[in-house]
Amino acid sequence: MICLVMAGGKGTRMNLDDEKLLLKFKKPVILHVVHSLKNSNSFSKILAVTSCNSPKTKKLLEENNIETFDTSGIGYVEDLNSTLRTINDHVLVISGDLPLLDEEIIKKITNQFDPKKIWTSILVTNKFLTALGLESDFSVNFDGQTCHYTGISLVNSEKVSSLENLDENYIIIDDKRIAFNLNSKKDYDLLGTA
Template sequence: MIGLVMAGGKGTRMDISNEKLLLEYKKPVIFHVIDALKNSHCFSQVIVATSPNSPDTKHVLEQNRIETLSTPGNGYVNDLNFLLQKMSGSVFVTSGDLPLLDEKIIQVITEKFNSENVWTSFLVSKKFLNSLGLESSLLVNSDNIECTYTGISIINVNKIKNLNSVKENYIILDDKRIAFNLNTRKDYELLNSS
C-alpha cells in the first residue's frame, strides 16, 4: 500500500501569510502526518503531493529527502484524480493537516479496509467533531448519522475504471487523531491550547 499525503492546497481559510502545513505544533504540521505514516509500517512508500500553491512546503520536504509529486494545483479532488491515474494497488490518502495523526490510528484504519471496496472514506460524526470544539460545513449522511470527512480515504486504484462512477463506502471512526484537522486560525489556536 502507498501512503499519499495531499499537501498542495492554498490554505485560504487560515488567513495567514505562511503555508498552513508548515505551521509549528512541536514540529511543522506536515511532519506529524509523514512521521505517522512512516512509523505505522503499513506502507511500501510514502509520497507527498505538492502543487504550485505550496512551494515552501515542497522545498522543506525536499530538504528533508521526502519524496514529492507535483500536481497542477487545481483543487483537492482534481489533484487527487490526477495522481490516481498514475498509480496502482491500494492507496491510503490523507490530507497533510492532521497534526494529531499517529501510527496507531493508521494501523487501525488500514485493518478496517476491505480491498473489495473501491473507495473507503473515513468519517467522524458531527456530534463528536463539535464536542472537540471543531466545526465543518461539509456534511455527509452515513447510517442516518450526520458526519464529516476526515481527509482520509483508502482507494483500490486497480478497481477504478471511471472516476465519475466510483462507489464510496464510509466508515465512521470517532477519534480525535483523525478528527482534528487545521482549517481555520481558530482550529490552530485550539490545537495549541490543548
C-alpha cells in the same frame, strides 16, 4: 499499500501569510504527519502530493527526503485524480493537516482496508466533532446521522478510472487524532487545548 499525503492546497481558509502545512505543533504539521506515517510501517511508499500552491512545503519535504509528486494545484479532487491515475496499488489518501495523527490510528485505519471496495472514506460524527469545538464544511448523512469527512480514504486505485460516480463506502471512527484538521485559525488555536 502506498500513502498519498495531500500537501498542495492553498490553505485559503486559514488566512495566513505562510503555507498552512508549515504551521508548527512541536514541528511543522506536514512533517509530523509524514513521520507518523513512516513510524506506522504500513506503507511501501509515502508520496507527498504538492503543487505550485505549496512551494515551501515541497522544499521542506524534499529536504527531509520525502518523495513529492507535482500536480496542477487546480483543486483537491483534480490533484488527487491526476495522482491516482499514475498508481496501480492499494492507497491510503490522507490530508497533510492532521497534527494529532499517530502510528496507532494509522494502523487502525489501514487494517480496515477491503480490496473489494473501490473507495472508503473515514468519517467522524457531527456530535463528536462539535464536542471538540470543531466545525466542518464537508458532511454526509450516514447510518442515520450527520457525519464529516476527515480527509482520509482507503482506495483500491486499480479499480478507479475517474473520481466521478464512485461507489463510496464509509467507516465512522470518532477519534480526535483524525478529527482535528487545521482548516481555520480557530482550529489552530484549539490545538493548544487538545
